[in-house]
Structure formats: C-alpha cells, structure tokens
Amino acid sequence: MDLQALVDAASSRDWDTDPVGTVSYAVVGLGNYARNVSIPAIEAGDYGELGAVVSGHHEKASRVAEAHDAVALSYEQYAEGEATAAYDAVYIATPNRLHLDHIHTAADQQKAVICEKPLEATAERAEAAVEACETAGVTLMTAYRMQADPVIRALATYVSEGGIGEPTKALGEFTFPVLAGSKGADQWRLDAELAGGGALMDVGVYPLNTTRFLLGSEPIAVEGMASASEPFGDRPEDPECPQFADEHIHFHTEFPTGIVGDFTASFSGSAASWLEVVGTEGRFRVENAFAPGGERELTVETDSGRVELSGLGADETREEFDYFAHCLLTGTPPEPDGLDGLIDVEVMSAVYEAAQTGHRVDVGAGADGR
Incomplete structure (x- = not known):
C-alpha cells in the first residue's frame, strides 16, 4: 500500500x-x-x-x-x-x-x-x-471504536503490507483529566472495585488494544509502574479491593519477534492522546488518536520522505455502531469480539500484578496464542 x-x-x-x-x-x-x-x-x-x-x-x-x-x-x-x-x-x-x-x-x-x-x-x-x-x-x-476508525483500519493494512518494514516498537499515551468534569471525585471511575482499576482500565486500554489491532499480535509479557494521590487512592494491599485505583500508570509490553510497546495512561495532567509505531523502514504517528470524534493528524515517515495528513477518516463511534449492525445484518462475526475484550482485561490484570510486585509478568493471551 x-x-x-x-x-x-x-x-x-x-x-x-x-x-x-x-x-x-x-x-x-x-x-x-x-x-x-x-x-x-x-x-x-x-x-x-x-x-x-x-x-x-x-x-x-x-x-x-x-x-x-x-x-x-x-x-x-x-x-x-x-x-x-x-x-x-x-x-x-x-x-x-x-x-x-x-x-x-x-x-x-x-x-x-x-x-x-x-x-x-x-x-x-x-x-x-x-x-x-x-x-x-x-x-x-x-x-x-478505534478498530472501526477508517484511519486506524487503513494503518493496520499499511503495517501488514510492509509500509514501515518490520514493526519494532509502539509508543502511546492517553491522558484524561477525569476530575475536570462536573462530577469531580464523585464518580464510578474512581471506585477501583466498580471500575476494576483506574487510568489503565479506563483510558490505557486504548493504546493497548489499538496497538494489538495494528500489529495483529498479542503481548507475551508486561512490566508496569503505577502511582496515585488523593482522591484516587492506590490500594494494592487492601484484600477487600485488590484492584488498583491508579492515577498514573506506565506499562511496557513485549510482543513476539521482539516487538516492544511502551504506554502511559493518566487521570490527571494536560490532556493528550497519541500513538506511534516504528518499523525498520519507517514510522507513523497519530495525534489526537483516541478522542471521540477527534480529527486525526497523521504523520508518516519512510525512506521516501515525510508526509503530514489531516482531515482524514470519519466519526469512529458512528462507524462502530454501523459496523456492528452490518455484522448482524450480514451474519459476519465482528473483529473486536468478546475474546478480544477478554484478552485486554487479562493483559491489564497482568500489568497491575507487575506494578504491585515490581516483576515482569508473562501473559497467557500471548503465550497460548489466543
């Protein structure tokens, strides 16, 4: 391509x-x-x-x-x-x-x-x-919804067809200042038991899942670091609530063939969302990558030069619901099925374990080839 x-x-x-x-x-x-x-x-x-x-x-x-x-x-x-x-x-x-x-x-x-x-x-x-x-x-x-975004879908094909050579690493961030909304601290996202965690579960899943989709590959191991201040309340030692309520998290993923991923997610700080994939023959970066309905800004660098593109794609949430309805009308299984969602929860659980123990944690989803 x-x-x-x-x-x-x-x-x-x-x-x-x-x-x-x-x-x-x-x-x-x-x-x-x-x-x-x-x-x-x-x-x-x-x-x-x-x-x-x-x-x-x-x-x-x-x-x-x-x-x-x-x-x-x-x-x-x-x-x-x-x-x-x-x-x-x-x-x-x-x-x-x-x-x-x-x-x-x-x-x-x-x-x-x-x-x-x-x-x-x-x-x-x-x-x-x-x-x-x-x-x-x-x-x-x-x-x-990112798997229905035309920009992300086009980039997945671009990667699979060797547009940047062999992928070597992926980098990404999603910072969402969750306290800036009208509910402040009185919201379910800050309840680790109800949410399953904090920033990782709510916004960190975006760079994780989008990278899995772009690479067509599953993590085999993770490392992680997490921190939180009030009112987030990092509680990894509480037996009644083993989940983290992370305000900030930084996690490292290892994919097969040596591809690595490095991602951050935060519930405070200046809002940002971007994703970059690097290969042996080029790289691309998507700015405003995960904002609902956001206009993606795409930069592609290869041996042929550097190109900046904007105004591409469509409302990915509309695309998501139309895609799902299309699957039902045509009897086609959706790509981001329940197993896709399960794998991410397994990977994020491993990231929390790695952040709590300080050790690298193998991930079953990648290890067993699901």
Whole structure:
C-alpha cells in the first residue's frame, strides 16, 4: 500500500457491502458518554436506530426516550424482559463491574451485545461474559471504536503490507483529566472495585488494544509502574479491593519477534492522546488518536520522505455502531469480539500484578496464542 492508497483507505469503509435493513438498539446505561456520544452516533448511522433506553433514573430515561422516540425502561424492567420487541441488540454502557449482569440479560433474551470496554472489571468476569454469549449463541462485540476508525483500519493494512518494514516498537499515551468534569471525585471511575482499576482500565486500554489491532499480535509479557494521590487512592494491599485505583500508570509490553510497546495512561495532567509505531523502514504517528470524534493528524515517515495528513477518516463511534449492525445484518462475526475484550482485561490484570510486585509478568493471551 502506497501513501495515496493509505489516504484513500482512510476515507472509506473497507467492510461495507450495503446490506438492506437496520438494527434497533437498546442502550443500557445513560451516562454522559451514552447520551452525548453513543446515541447521536447510532442515530447518525446508516444501519442503526434507537429502540429503547435503560436507566436507574426514571426521569432521565423518560426524558431521553421522549427526545428520541424510544421506549424507556428501568433496570428491573430490562432484566424482566419487558419491551424486547422494541430492540434487536443491546449496547451496554454501565460501569464495568455491572457489564456481566446486563450481558447475561441480553443473552437470555437472545439479543446480540455490543459492550463498552473494558469488557468487565476482572478477567474472571470477562471470561464469564464471553461464555454467556457463546452458550446462548448470540454475538458479542467489545466496543473498541478505534478498530472501526477508517484511519486506524487503513494503518493496520499499511503495517501488514510492509509500509514501515518490520514493526519494532509502539509508543502511546492517553491522558484524561477525569476530575475536570462536573462530577469531580464523585464518580464510578474512581471506585477501583466498580471500575476494576483506574487510568489503565479506563483510558490505557486504548493504546493497548489499538496497538494489538495494528500489529495483529498479542503481548507475551508486561512490566508496569503505577502511582496515585488523593482522591484516587492506590490500594494494592487492601484484600477487600485488590484492584488498583491508579492515577498514573506506565506499562511496557513485549510482543513476539521482539516487538516492544511502551504506554502511559493518566487521570490527571494536560490532556493528550497519541500513538506511534516504528518499523525498520519507517514510522507513523497519530495525534489526537483516541478522542471521540477527534480529527486525526497523521504523520508518516519512510525512506521516501515525510508526509503530514489531516482531515482524514470519519466519526469512529458512528462507524462502530454501523459496523456492528452490518455484522448482524450480514451474519459476519465482528473483529473486536468478546475474546478480544477478554484478552485486554487479562493483559491489564497482568500489568497491575507487575506494578504491585515490581516483576515482569508473562501473559497467557500471548503465550497460548489466543
């Protein structure tokens, strides 16, 4: 793939076969992201529509449902199977440790599931989520929106076709000042038990998963360092809450054939998100890499020269929901499936172990070739 082909691919859908029909979604959890990013993306797409919304707050559910001509449900009504005719698939956007219960409900109702990342708060619960959907015979996709981003998809092809030679290392950062929002410290992201961790689970998963996708490879070992100040509260020694509530984390990954990754994630500091992949014959860097709907800035350097590109791609959240609906309409398994989400939770659990012990930790996902 030459640079012109890369530009063309970064502005197109390589998966779209123009199927007939639409998929109606039930959105479970009506936090800020679901209301202001996900629901508009569903409605802006070609293959999706909003059928129902589920919330523990009656007024919020009613208000959102009325604004979007959808059915309003409580969590109890959702669990009891009310109004299942209003939707074909379920999008889960609740706090991480609640994902499994909502996935079980969808699987019991024979509804396909797209679940926000991370798939669950622990590897054991993520594995149970995968098994629940496999047993029920329903599709499970982990909501890795970057895998639907046309720029990232084009770069994955560029890497696989030798655009930068043999990859040697990947570098990335995602800093999200989580206290800057209206909720301050009163939010579930700062509850390590509910979230499964801190910055790593919420934003560090982006450079991790995107790198795995770009390389088409799984980590075989990790190292890590983490720290936190109040109100984050790093608690690795608390037996009642073994998860970290990391404010900052720096982790190193080792991939097969000697490829290494070096990533940071933070819940405080100046906001930033970028990813760089280096190879034997070139490199590329994506600025504003993980911001929802952000305009990607891409720099590619090879033996032929240096090129800076901007204005590429599309709203990756809209692409994500259309891609999932396309998979359901065409009977195609999604690429970021439940196993993809499980592997990341396993890797992040290993990073926390490495940060707590100060030792390199082997990762089963890469070691057993899953």
